[in-house]
Amino acid sequence: MADISPFRALRYHPERVIVSSVVTQPYDKITPEMREKYYAASPYNLVRIILGKREPDEAGNNVYTRAASFFQGWRKDGVLCPEPNPSIFSYTQHFQAPGSPTEHLRRGLIALGRVEDYAAGVVFRHEQTLAKPKADRLELLRSTRAHFGQIFMLYEDSGEIDNLLASNKNIDTDVSDEYGVRHRVSPISDAKLIRQVQEKMRDKKLIIADGHHRYETALAYRDEKRASTRANDPDAPHEFVMMTFVNMNSPGLVILPTHRVVHSLASFSEADFLAKSRKYFNVEEVDSSVDEARCTGLLRQAGRAGTAILAITPERDFLLHTPRAFGSEVFAGLSIRQQSLDVVQLHKVLLETVLGLSAESIRNQENLSYIRETSEALSRVRSGGANIAFLMNPVRMQQVRDIAFAGEVLPQKSTDFYPKLLSGLAGYALD
Numbered sequence: 001m002a003d004i005s006p007f008r009a010l011r012y013h014p015e016r017v018i019v020s021s022v023v024t025q026p027y028d029k030i031t032p033e034m035r036e037k038y039y040a041a042s043p044y045n046l047v048r049i050i051l052g053k054r055e056p057d058e059a060g061n062n063v064y065t066r067a068a069s070f071f072q073g074w075r076k077d078g079v080l081c082p083e084p085n086p087s088i089f090s091y092t093q094h095f096q097a098p099g100s101p102t103e104h105l106r107r108g109l110i111a112l113g114r115v116e117d118y119a120a121g122v123v124f125r126h127e128q129t130l131a132k133p134k135a136d137r138l139e140l141l142r143s144t145r146a147h148f149g150q151i152f153m154l155y156e157d158s159g160e161i162d163n164l165l166a167s168n169k170n171i172d173t174d175v176s177d178e179y180g181v182r183h184r185v186s187p188i189s190d191a192k193l194i195r196q197v198q199e200k201m202r203d204k205k206l207i208i209a210d211g212h213h214r215y216e217t218a219l220a221y222r223d224e225k226r227a228s229t230r231a232n233d234p235d236a237p238h239e240f241v242m243m244t245f246v247n248m249n250s251p252g253l254v255i256l257p258t259h260r261v262v263h264s265l266a267s268f269s270e271a272d273f274l275a276k277s278r279k280y281f282n283v284e285e286v287d288s289s290v291d292e293a294r295c296t297g298l299l300r301q302a303g304r305a306g307t308a309i310l311a312i313t314p315e316r317d318f319l320l321h322t323p324r325a326f327g328s329e330v331f332a333g334l335s336i337r338q339q340s341l342d343v344v345q346l347h348k349v350l351l352e353t354v355l356g357l358s359a360e361s362i363r364n365q366e367n368l369s370y371i372r373e374t375s376e377a378l379s380r381v382r383s384g385g386a387n388i389a390f391l392m393n394p395v396r397m398q399q400v401r402d403i404a405f406a407g408e409v410l411p412q413k414s415t416d417f418y419p420k421l422l423s424g425l426a427g428y429a430l431d
Contacts, residue, residue: 001205002202002203004109004198006088007240008086011173011425012044012079013078014173019424022046023177027051030047046423046424048067050067094181094182094184095179095418096180106253106254107162110150110185110243111243113241115240115241123207124205124404125404127412127414137214141218149421150244150425152243152417153245154209155201155204155246155247160200161201164197168190171184177419205405209415210421214241237431248397248401253417255395255417256372256417256418258372258413258414259374260368261369262355262367263386265367265387270316273355273388284321285316286310288315292373292375295378298319302321305321308393309350310390310392312378325345340399343392343411344411350390351368377389395414
């Protein structure tokens with residue numbers, strides 16, 4: 001099933017750079033302000049490769065050719081160096097989730113994973129992908145012939161692999177990111193320990209937590225190379241991609257909710273919204289002065305019985321629960337597993353049916369913003385900057401697991417696995 005391998009990872013030389021000044025959040029989490037900060041932090045910051053600035057570009061000088069030039073130059077100058085021995089890596093993250101005082105530890109395994117077609121039943125997705133990001137990542141991969149970020153993969157066991165990884169104490173990278181998350185990496189080159197981990201992973205099925213676009217980019221690149229190469233070598237470099245594997249049963253696996261804020265509607269009537277919503281939910285008005293902590297408490301308590309969504313309007317707040325549209329045409333083509341998700345109830349009933357937003361406009365975020373922080377969502381509405389906000393509980397890992405293994409998907413931005421995996425801790429060069 002899951003085929004993993006050690007590799008001679010490309011890593012920043014600690015005598016040439018301060019590692020904390022060159023690593024970044026994943027490319028799709030980097031805002032324009034963050035990119036400026038990364039550029040200023042170091043001339044060797046990885047952002048120059050994974051999300052470089054676009055200038056007046058032309059065929060021989062564009063964001064992709066510049067990325068390749070940076071990469072080749074840093075290798076030549078010894079800024080990026082290969083690990084002396086083929087290795088796997090223990091990767092730990094120590095963190096507090098936003099708004100929580102609880103200390104968490106999440107342990108992962110960095111290794112190469114074989115790129116598998118979804119039909120093989122080894123790798124499962126849980127969300128749809130978009131063509132534009134995949135085209136961008138594919139052009140970067142063609143130009144650099146290397147992977148710089150880790151695809152976040154989930155597997156399931158009772159802790160055996162984590163116990164093997166914890167036996168290695170050789171920490172050689174220890175950095176904290178802008179969110180206060182501490183990242184520690186330990187290379188493992190002991191052949192016996194690597195074989196033990198490989199054997200434990202062999203029967204695992206994998207779910208992509210983060211990195212769907214990059215995984216499908218690796219699939220596309222693999223197929224390109226197979227088509228252009230007469231010899232079909234199952235162990236060719238393009239048959240693998242760099243992954244970080246995390247146990248989905250780990251207590252350190254945290255999923256945060258992503259709230260929806262609807263804005264700039266041509267017309268919005270609170271009375272009309274309530275009348276339509278009552279066809280599909282029980283609706284209870286709650287104190288309109290609720291703050292972040294109260295919202296979280298209300299949702300957690302109501303969510304124990306099933307679906308719970310808070311609708312925040314400029315003047316009044318409402319708790320929507322006990323959905324009644326199961327099996328109706330509103331959910332055409334969706335299984336009961338999917339219909340039971342709060343985020344599906346929100347998208348199909350409230351966004352598309354009640355507010356009349358099209359699925360395409362939602363994908364393009366024309367009248368919709370995705371917000372992690374409850375306080376920010378509340379502020380946007382109460383300041384008059386939005387028509388209505390919808391606050392939710394997070395999707396549970398068991399729900400993600402069941403839907404992914406059933407070959408189904410969740411709506412866009414249904415999960416927010418926290419924290420993200422840093423880019424720049426290890427790289428995988430294909431030549």
